[in-house]
Amino acid sequence: MIRFILADLRRLWLGGAVVILLVALATALGVAVTLQERSLRLGSARAADKFDLVVGAPGSETQLILSSIFLQAAPLPLVEGSVLTKLAADPRVSWAAPVGFGDSFAGYPIIGTTTSLISGTTTGFSEGKMFALEGEAVLGAAVDLSIGAEIKPMHGTAETGGHTHAGPAYKVVGKLQPTGTPWDRAILVPIQAVWHVHGLGADHGHHEEHEGEHHDADGHDHSAEGEAHHDDADVHAEGASGHPDTAAHAQEAQQQGQKYAFALGAASSKHVEEDHHGSIDADTPIVETFGASTPGLPAILVKPKTIADAYRLRQEYRSGSTLGVFPGEVLTGLYATLGDAKMVLSAVAAGSQGLVAAALVLVTVIHVGQRRRQIGALRAFGAPRSSVFLIVWLELFLLVALGVGIGFLVGLGAAHVGAQMFTAKSGVILPVGFTREDGRLALILLGFAGVLAAVPALLAYRQSPAQALRA
Amino acid sequence: MLPLKIENLAVTFPGLVAPVLSIGTLEISAGSHVALTGGSGSGKSTLINIIAGLERIRAGKVLWGSQNLADLSEGRRDRWRAENIGLVMQDFHLFPGLSALENILLPARLSRVANAELVKRAHALFETVGLKRPEQHIETMSRGEMQRVAIARALLRKPGVIIADEPTASLDLESGEAVGDLLLSVAADAGSTLIIASHDQRLVERLGRRLSLKSGRIIGDVPTGEIAA
Numbered sequence: 001m002i003r004f005i006l007a008d009l010r011r012l013w014l015g016g017a018v019v020i021l022l023v024a025l026a027t028a029l030g031v032a033v034t035l036q037e038r039s040l041r042l043g044s045a046r047a048a049d050k051f052d053l054v055v056g057a058p059g060s061e062t063q064l065i066l067s068s069i070f071l072q073a074a075p076l077p078l079v080e081g082s083v084l085t086k087l088a089a090d091p092r093v094s095w096a097a098p099v100g101f102g103d104s105f106a107g108y109p110i111i112g113t114t115t116s117l118i119s120g121t122t123t124g125f126s127e128g129k130m131f132a133l134e135g136e137a138v139l140g141a142a143v144d145l146s147i148g149a150e151i152k153p154m155h156g157t158a159e160t161g162g163h164t165h166a167g168p169a170y171k172v173v174g175k176l177q178p179t180g181t182p183w184d185r186a187i188l189v190p191i192q193a194v195w196h197v198h199g200l201g202a203d204h205g206h207h208e209e210h211e212g213e214h215h216d217a218d219g220h221d222h223s224a225e226g227e228a229h230h231d232d233a234d235v236h237a238e239g240a241s242g243h244p245d246t247a248a249h250a251q252e253a254q255q256q257g258q259k260y261a262f263a264l265g266a267a268s269s270k271h272v273e274e275d276h277h278g279s280i281d282a283d284t285p286i287v288e289t290f291g292a293s294t295p296g297l298p299a300i301l302v303k304p305k306t307i308a309d310a311y312r313l314r315q316e317y318r319s320g321s322t323l324g325v326f327p328g329e330v331l332t333g334l335y336a337t338l339g340d341a342k343m344v345l346s347a348v349a350a351g352s353q354g355l356v357a358a359a360l361v362l363v364t365v366i367h368v369g370q371r372r373r374q375i376g377a378l379r380a381f382g383a384p385r386s387s388v389f390l391i392v393w394l395e396l397f398l399l400v401a402l403g404v405g406i407g408f409l410v411g412l413g414a415a416h417v418g419a420q421m422f423t424a425k426s427g428v429i430l431p432v433g434f435t436r437e438d439g440r441l442a443l444i445l446l447g448f449a450g451v452l453a454a455v456p457a458l459l460a461y462r463q464s465p466a467q468a469l470r471a
Numbered sequence: 472m473l474p475l476k477i478e479n480l481a482v483t484f485p486g487l488v489a490p491v492l493s494i495g496t497l498e499i500s501a502g503s504h505v506a507l508t509g510g511s512g513s514g515k516s517t518l519i520n521i522i523a524g525l526e527r528i529r530a531g532k533v534l535w536g537s538q539n540l541a542d543l544s545e546g547r548r549d550r551w552r553a554e555n556i557g558l559v560m561q562d563f564h565l566f567p568g569l570s571a572l573e574n575i576l577l578p579a580r581l582s583r584v585a586n587a588e589l590v591k592r593a594h595a596l597f598e599t600v601g602l603k604r605p606e607q608h609i610e611t612m613s614r615g616e617m618q619r620v621a622i623a624r625a626l627l628r629k630p631g632v633i634i635a636d637e638p639t640a641s642l643d644l645e646s647g648e649a650v651g652d653l654l655l656s657v658a659a660d661a662g663s664t665l666i667i668a669s670h671d672q673r674l675v676e677r678l679g680r681r682l683s684l685k686s687g688r689i690i691g692d693v694p695t696g697e698i699a700a
Contacts, residue, residue: 001581007568377564380525381624382553383581385546391581464545466525469560 001387005395012367019363019396020403026356027407027445028414030349034441035415035432037342040422041335043430044070047181048327050121052310053302055083055096058323065330068099068299070426071109071182075102079322081294087302087317088290092309095120096302098290100194103153108143110153110170111186112194113301114288120303121179128174131190134284137170138188141178142427148172151187153197178429185427190286195295357452364396364456375460376468385461393450393457400449408434408442472662473535473555473631475499475522480531482517482687492517492687494531499666499680501631504658506675506695507668509684515668518684519636522666523556524548535632553582557625557663559654561637563617565609565624571616572597572605575624589627596623600653615646619653626657633658635667639674647671 009016048069056064057077066072087096097120100112115130118138128147131138137151145151151170170189178184302324304310310326317324368375371392378388412432419430475498482492492514499505509515520526521533521540528541535555543551552558565574575593579585597605600619609617618638625633635654639647651674658665669675676695683691 003573004566004569004577004581007566011568373564374566377560378578378581379549380523380552380558380560381564382549382578382628384549384553387581387583464526465549466520469525469564 001391005391005398008391008395009398015363015367016399019360019399020406022356022359023400023403023449024406024410026349026353027404028410029352030346031408031411031438031441032414032418033342033345033349034438035411035434036418036430037338037345038435039415039419039430039432040338043180043419043422043428044331044334045328046431047428048331050179050181051301051327052304053314053317054325054327055079055087055300055302055317056298056323056325057321061323061325061330062334064299064323064325065327067101068301069182069327070428071101071111071186073101073104073109076298078296078298079300081290081296083317083322084290084294084297084300087300087313090313092305092313094303094305096300098191098294098297099299099301100191100297103155103194103197105151105153105187106145108140108145108185108187110137110151110194111183111188112191113188114191115286116288117301118176118188121181121183123177123179125174126177128172131173131188132285134190134193134196134286135170136173136190138174138176139172140184140186140188140427141176142184142423143175143187145172145187147175151189180429182427184429192284192286192288357448360396360400360452361455364453365459368392368456368459371460372463372468376463376465379465380469389457389461392460393453396453396456397449400453401446404442404445404449408438472501473664474501475632475664475666476532476534477522478532478534480521480528480533482514482521482526482529490687492521494518494689497682497689499664501664502662503680504655504665504678505667506678506681507666507684508670508675508681512686513684514687515684516636517687519634519666519668523558523634524552550582553578554628555631557628557630557633559618559621559625559633559635559638561640563614563621565617565620567610568608570606570608571602571612571620574609574620575627578624579627584628593623593627596626599623599626599657601649613646614642615649618642618646618650622650622653622657626661629661630663632664632666635665635669637669637671638667639669639671648673651677 048065051069054064054068056068057079059077063074064076067074067076084096084098087093090096095116097114097117098112099117101109103110118130125138126141128138139145149172151172153170170187170193172187176184176188302313304313314324314326375388375392378391379385412434415432419432423429477494477497479496480492480494481490483490507515507518517526521528522535524540524543527545531541533540538551540548540551566577569577572593575596576585576590579589594605597620600623602616602619602623609620612620622638625635633654638654639650642650651671654665654667655677657663665678667674667678675681678695681691681693681695682689
């Protein structure tokens with residue numbers, strides 16, 4: 001019987017191939033959507049689970065998490081430096097580290113932070129060592145630079161019209177092991193250095209050549225709003241020096257800047273001196289005790305000692321001038337959105353699967369019609385009806401099952417490609433893989449195929465051999 | 472080896488007033504060789520279908536030995552036919568993609584009765600019908616060869632009755648004659664009852680009895696004499 005089925009399928013290979021292709025594509029679509037959504041969820045959750053609590057200034061929780069954990073640079077309102085001082089001294093906190101961002105190099109974000117954050121969130125170095133001097137930098141595993149490379153920070157990113165800071169350059173001293181998080185794509189430098197690069201009061205401008213342009217590129221919508229919520233201080237500072245005729249506006253911006261801007265905290269007199277050059281003192285050892293003079297910060301990552309401490313800290317830092325957020329709770333909200341998007345995609349996939357199913361029914365009904373004579377002959381020569389049923393059913397079921405199998409593989413492949421593209425862009429490793437849930441989907445599809453295949457089989461079963469032979 | 476007895480058979484098709492076949496009584500003795508003749512629309516094919524158990528019998532009796540086909544369900548009729556009737560059709564109804572031998576064995580295999588003995592018999596029959604390459608694919612054979620394969624298939628399960636519907640009509644003269652010879656000799660060897668519907672005058676004359684049909688009725692029943700029952 002198997003040989004007969006195979007001979008039959010060989011004879012009808014073209015139609016069979018089309019059926020397999022249709023089924024495979026429809027299956028792949030559904031599988032890819034499911035896998036991609038799941039891996040996005042898992043990957044982002046894994047990326048976030050190293051960070052227990054994020055403290056920032058009141059504003060968008062989502063933006064705070066996206067910026068501090070997923071390193072999607074966006075100007076954030078600043079939280080006072082004293083908060084870090086207080087958190088670092090809190091006995092419930094095992095470590096608290098500032099995160100400073102806004103600069104980039106070769107498309108990689110430059111993140112200012114501390115050694116405790118690096119050792120607290122990574123498994124160690126694959127090469128080299130931790131930064132110890134202000135002019136040193138450590139690379140995430142996915143940064144395609146080597147030890148000893150020189151990094152000239154660019155303000156913003158090239159795509160958003162950023163400009164290279166004139167003076168400072170970091171030297172790469174170490175490379176971290178992969179963590180599967182966006183931090184793999186980051187260049188980590190001492191926060192102190194970031195402060196020094198940007199660390200000026202509103203009355204000191206960067207002496208950069210393209211500051212006017214920068215202002216135009218970055219600041220115009222804020223000018224329109226007359227408000228500088230989410231801008232950073234540099235822009236306004238530059239605005240002030242680059243366009244004296246807009247002094248009034250700049251004045252206002254400065255005031256806003258004092259409150260929101262990135263690097264506007266009070267600096268030590270030494271800093272102020274250096275700030276004139278907008279430069280770092282490459283050979284200064286880093287200091288990681290943050291006193292009262294700590295500048296304002298976009299976000300502070302906190303590692304509480306216990307879960308209970310985490311909840312208490314979040315509660316305490318959710319009032320007034322700070323916003324304590326568990327990344328998990330923000331992600332949950334995002335997943336809800338993701339879930340909606342998945343539902344739409346799944347509906348599209350289900351629709352296409354329905355269409356394919358309908359097409360299959362049509363194809364098989366026509367097919368059985370064309371095979372009436374053959375089926376009639378089989379019965380006339382003594383094949384029992386059960387055999388005829390089995391032949392027709394198996395033939396179609398084999399095709400569909402093969403299609404489903406190929407579809408799962410193609411879907412897996414597509415999800416892998418998608419995940420790799422995503423990883424390359426964001427650094428978040430998306431774990432693509434089948435789970436028990438997919439096994440259930442496969443069984444449902446196969447069960448459906450089984451029922452579908454029974455339709456023509458029953459049609460074949462019903463006709464009398466004499467009728468079939470006359471056809 | 473089975474005798475046929477038909478009583479009060481009437482076959483009607485929906486939409487037609489007159490029955491397409493109406494036979495009061497007809498007996499064919501076991502082992503006899505009978506030709507069925509008649510123009511198209513005479514009811515010849517219907518009679519073949521009825522006595523082969525391919526069509527349901529709504530009125531009358533069709534007895535092969537003591538078995539009334541009218542009493543059997545469709546599934547039982549299929550099984551009975553597989554065991555007792557060897558069918559040979561004008562269009563062969565062989566299955567492409569399979570070898571000659573596989574075609575001979577296919578119905579038995581699908582009925583799950585093919586055992587080593589039957590496979591051996593298939594090989595023997597293959598030689599009996601005068602063919603040489605059992606592994607040859609069916610679509611590469613000539614029409615005459617195909618009909619020989621079909622005859623071997625019909626004989627595989629030692630049927631008591633061989634029914635052939637225009638077995639030579641789609642063959643050239645020479646092959647047709649050879650196929651006719653073959654049918655007569657295998658039926659004689661096995662002692663099977665042989666019923667052939669045919670236009671082929673030369674073939675008809677070689678059978679022992681000729682039944683002529685017209686408009687669903689038997690209008691002639693004459694012995695032709697060459698081979699007696």
